[in-house]
Amino acid sequence: xxxxxxxxxxxxxxxxxxxxxxxxxxxxxxxxxxxxxxxxxxxxxxxxxxxxxxxxxxxxxxxxxxxxxxxxxxxxxxxxxxxxxxxxxxxxxxxxxxxxxxxxxxxxxxxxxxxxxxxxxxxxxxxxxxxxxxxxxxxxxxxxxxxxxxxxxxxxxxxxxxxxxxxxxxxxxxxxxxxxxxxxxxxxxxxxxxxxxxxxxxxxxxxxxxxxxxxxxxxxxxxxxxxxxxxxxxxxxxxxxxxxxxxxxxxxxxxxxxxxxxxxxxxxxxxxxxxxxxxxxxxxxxxxxxxxxxxxxxxxxxxxxxxxxxxxxxxxxxxxxxxxxxxxxxxxxxxxxxxxxxxxxxxxxxxxxxxxx
Amino acid sequence: xxxxxxxxxxxxxxxxxxxxxxxxxxxxxxxxxxxxxxxxxxxxxxxxxxxxxxxxxxxxxxxxxxxxxxxxxxxxxxxxxxxxxxxxxxxxxxxxxxxxxxxxxxxxxxxxxxxxxxxxxxxxxxxxxxxxxxxxxxxxxxxxxxxxxxxxxxxxxxxxxxxxxxxxxxxxxxxxxxxxxxxxxxxxxxxxxxxxxxxxxxxxxxxxxxxxxxxxxxxxxxxxxxxxxxxxxxxxxxxxxxxxxxxxxxxxxxxxxxxxxxxxxxxxxxxxxxxxxxxxxxxxxxxxxxxxxxxxxxxxxxxxxxxxxxxxxxxxxxxxxxxxxxxxxxxxxxxxxxxxxxxxxxxxxxxxxxxxxxxxxxxxxxxxxxxxxxxxxxxxxxxxxxxxxxxxxxxxxxxxxxxxxxxxxxxxxxxxxxxxxxxxxxxxxxxxxxxxxxxxxxxxxxxxxxxxxxxxxxxxxxxxxxxxxxxxxxxxxxxxxxxxxxxxxxxxxxxxxxxxxxxxxxxxxx
Numbered sequence: 001x002x003x004x005x006x007x008x009x010x011x012x013x014x015x016x017x018x019x020x021x022x023x024x025x026x027x028x029x030x031x032x033x034x035x036x037x038x039x040x041x042x043x044x045x046x047x048x049x050x051x052x053x054x055x056x057x058x059x060x061x062x063x064x065x066x067x068x069x070x071x072x073x074x075x076x077x078x079x080x081x082x083x084x085x086x087x088x089x090x091x092x093x094x095x096x097x098x099x100x101x102x103x104x105x106x107x108x109x110x111x112x113x114x115x116x117x118x119x120x121x122x123x124x125x126x127x128x129x130x131x132x133x134x135x136x137x138x139x140x141x142x143x144x145x146x147x148x149x150x151x152x153x154x155x156x157x158x159x160x161x162x163x164x165x166x167x168x169x170x171x172x173x174x175x176x177x178x179x180x181x182x183x184x185x186x187x188x189x190x191x192x193x194x195x196x197x198x199x200x201x202x203x204x205x206x207x208x209x210x211x212x213x214x215x216x217x218x219x220x221x222x223x224x225x226x227x228x229x230x231x232x233x234x235x236x237x238x239x240x241x242x243x244x245x246x247x248x249x250x251x252x253x254x255x256x257x258x259x260x261x262x263x264x265x266x267x268x269x270x271x272x273x274x275x276x277x278x279x280x281x282x283x284x285x286x287x288x289x290x291x292x293x294x295x296x297x298x299x300x301x302x303x304x305x306x307x308x309x310x311x312x313x314x315x316x317x318x319x320x321x322x323x324x325x326x327x328x329x330x331x332x333x334x335x336x337x338x339x340x341x342x343x344x345x346x347x348x349x350x351x352x353x354x355x356x357x
Numbered sequence: 358x359x360x361x362x363x364x365x366x367x368x369x370x371x372x373x374x375x376x377x378x379x380x381x382x383x384x385x386x387x388x389x390x391x392x393x394x395x396x397x398x399x400x401x402x403x404x405x406x407x408x409x410x411x412x413x414x415x416x417x418x419x420x421x422x423x424x425x426x427x428x429x430x431x432x433x434x435x436x437x438x439x440x441x442x443x444x445x446x447x448x449x450x451x452x453x454x455x456x457x458x459x460x461x462x463x464x465x466x467x468x469x470x471x472x473x474x475x476x477x478x479x480x481x482x483x484x485x486x487x488x489x490x491x492x493x494x495x496x497x498x499x500x501x502x503x504x505x506x507x508x509x510x511x512x513x514x515x516x517x518x519x520x521x522x523x524x525x526x527x528x529x530x531x532x533x534x535x536x537x538x539x540x541x542x543x544x545x546x547x548x549x550x551x552x553x554x555x556x557x558x559x560x561x562x563x564x565x566x567x568x569x570x571x572x573x574x575x576x577x578x579x580x581x582x583x584x585x586x587x588x589x590x591x592x593x594x595x596x597x598x599x600x601x602x603x604x605x606x607x608x609x610x611x612x613x614x615x616x617x618x619x620x621x622x623x624x625x626x627x628x629x630x631x632x633x634x635x636x637x638x639x640x641x642x643x644x645x646x647x648x649x650x651x652x653x654x655x656x657x658x659x660x661x662x663x664x665x666x667x668x669x670x671x672x673x674x675x676x677x678x679x680x681x682x683x684x685x686x687x688x689x690x691x692x693x694x695x696x697x698x699x700x701x702x703x704x705x706x707x708x709x710x711x712x713x714x715x716x717x718x719x720x721x722x723x724x725x726x727x728x729x730x731x732x733x734x735x736x737x738x739x740x741x742x743x744x745x746x747x748x749x750x751x752x753x754x755x756x757x758x759x760x761x762x763x764x765x766x767x768x769x770x771x772x773x774x775x776x777x778x779x780x781x782x783x784x785x786x787x788x789x790x791x792x793x794x795x796x797x798x799x800x801x802x803x804x805x806x807x808x809x810x811x812x813x814x815x816x817x818x819x820x821x822x823x824x825x826x827x828x829x830x831x832x833x834x835x836x837x838x839x840x841x842x843x844x845x846x847x848x849x850x851x852x853x854x855x856x857x858x859x860x861x862x863x864x865x866x867x
Contacts, residue, residue, distance in 0.1 A: 029448070032448050033448060036448060037447075068475075069475050071542065071543045071544065071545075072475070072542050073444050073445055074447065075447075076446055154446075155444070182476075182478070183476075245754055246754075313649065316754075317750070
């Protein structure tokens with residue numbers, strides 16, 4: 001057990017940005033919201049998965065909607081209302097809260113209802129990275145039903161999805177409701193037992209964001225290499241170092257799709273890397289040879305400061321390091337790959353493990 | 358003829374321009390009251406001018422208002438009113454402001470009913486009674502200026518305008534800033550920008566009045582214009598109400614002036630000073646806008662600001678050996694006493710450049726013992742860092758002209774990676790004032806058009822006409838109006854039959 005205090009939020013935001021692999025939204029507003037809650041109600045308790053007991057009931061919360069709306073109509077306490085709505089519907093009290101997605105701004109969402117209810121947050125999540133849709137969670141791949149789900153707005157409206165054919169249907173219905181609610185909403189869903197969390201969640205991911213962020217911050221403070229510091233904390237590798245020379249980005253149907261071309265510098269002189277993205281970075285090619293592919297993590301960070309760079313902030317001339325981290329094992333099974341592997345994003349490519357030399 | 362004036366923190370520069378020709382220039386120290394320094398400049402220009410009646414406008418750029426923010430002085434007791442209830446309450450107005458700045462304006466914030474959804478629906482209707490009560494409370498608290506920010510007001514500004522009318526009915530003397538006139542989507546940053554404007558309105562009104570009085574006492578009864586962040590002009594009455602639009606006019610004027618002196622429209626302009634190097638990119642003569650949040654006096658904002666990239670490298674940067682480090686410490690303006698070639702004892706970038714034979718300032722004999730190999734490696738590193746700044750500013754790998762200004766530009770050689778041409782204009786020391794003098798008037802709009810009743814082409818035409826109309830309204834010659842920028846912004850969150858466009862028109866002052 002540990003506690004998240006105001007000082008930890010910056011580290012978590014940096015780490016969540018790295019695990020966001022280019023997507024997941026900018027954590028700045030999420031960080032301000034969590035800070036506000038912690039200032040009012042004190043630090044938030046975090047439980048490891050092995051500290052959960054048979055009596056526990058863990059509810060997953062998250063935000064849904066367009067990031068561009070979220071920076072104008074900023075989310076309030078909707079995920080807390082959604083948590084209470086799930087409790088009312090099931091007639092059972094939640095004892096802990098778990099994140100839907102550790103990458104990007106959703107990593108901090110559980111801190112809002114946790115702070116308001118006094119419940120602890122579990123050190124785990126349903127992705128171990130960022131993905132664009134509700135059904136892309138390990139919980140649902142391994143048998144946890146994606147319902148009941150409560151979607152709440154800020155005005156006092158609650159929509160309950162009590163049954164669905166599968167998680168993809170939950171995504172469709174929740175998305176439609178979110179549009180009516182004004183483009184952003186929060187949800188709570190899938191009350192889980194301790195055993196379900198232990199077997200279907202990506203474990204220790206919240207503490208990983210903090211360790212990644214701490215590593216970057218410490219490296220900056222003593223002027224050492226933040227990239228090396230990141231790789232000391234989490235096994236992965238440098239896929240490429242260079243400078244962005246070309247960027248092709250189009251926004252269609254809510255997705256920022258495109259590719260970024262990086263020209264090699266230093267060790268990678270005379271090589272070229274192309275990264276294809278759909279909100280998140282999905283495929284990294286070294287001189288047209290695939291070297292890393294979803295669900296493995298492809299993270300673009302600022303070479304000098306180790307700051308993660310989201311898809312919308314990519315720009316010609318940036319000096320970047322591309323890091324590859326092995327994705328969670330739960331995504332590498334046939335079921336996992338069918339839900340969120342290359343084919344789920346329209347690629348006719350087989351997944352191959354990231355080689356860590 | 359036009360007079361261009363730049364009021365900086367240290368110097369007030371002025372130029373008299375006859376069309377594109379520089380007639381005379383003058384540099385005076387900036388005075389505490391600002392106006393007497395301006396008048397000194399005007400007097401020395403007009404005394405040398407053949408015929409004062411030929412002067413038909415004064416254009417002024419100043420860092421005075423941003424300095425007021427940085428020094429937290431002369432700021433009006435101000436309130437920030439957000440129209441949002443029941444939404445968007447967890448992060449109240451001023452949430453991420455530096456405490457001392459918040460205290461210096463009184464930290465008054467209010468949240469009331471109102472605001473819109475992204476698609477134009479109301480979050481809640483305006484409540485007149487509520488706003489009357491709030492206005493009364495503001496009066497009781499001694500507030501003299503208020504910023505009003507409605508959720509999604511860039512999509513629909515009706516609520517902000519209604520609220521302003523209600524406040525005026527209770528407090529007729531209150532200065533009111535509407536966020537929809539200041540910034541774009543992104544409520545915290547737009548609200549912040551509007552609030553910075555609100556707390557500057559008083560000092561702006563006072564300064565503008567003083568300058569106009571001083572001008573007329575100097576016998577110069579011509580229109581006064583202020584330079585804006587985007588490189589266009591606004592009339593002084595307008596500047597009193599929108600001082601925040603002048604905040605970045607310094608770097609903008611410097612870039613535009615330098616490019617004008619070099620005869621280029623598309624270029625990277627690099628200003629190497631004593632301590633830092635600032636660079637910007639001009640496209641068709643105007644600075645490229647920053648796409649992300651810009652920090653002003655410790656506050657995140659999102660209004661139109663030039664994209665300026667800075668690194669700690671200048672003529673006074675300290676050089677250390679084993680391992681080689683350049684800056685960030687600098688002797689700054691003390692270079693001419695502390696640099697080795699000037700008889701001091703600090704090894705600076707300028708000393709290295711002299712030792713390497715790139716430039717001749719001070720006494721070269723004093724750096725005779727600097728190891729040539731070391732000097733070469735230091736000079737190479739300096740050159741690389743400046744080349745990096747240029748590269749970060751460019752939008753593609755294509756070489757562009759690079760304009761070098763500032764005292765520290767003597768550090769740089771002419772064979773410059775990524776540059777199609779390296780230009781070093783003369784008279785660059787008054788580039789800011791020239792940038793002000795050559796400014797045009799502009800009109801800019803950013804709007805969402807529904808494409809159910811019109812085609813994309815019709816919408817663009819409508820938008821162009823509206824921008825051109827704004828430029829004419831601002832004093833532009835209708836025959837000279839030109840559209841300089843069209844941007845169609847994809848809407849990921851609105852129905853696909855809508856188009857958001859940003860258009861900018863400029864024209865010559867009549």
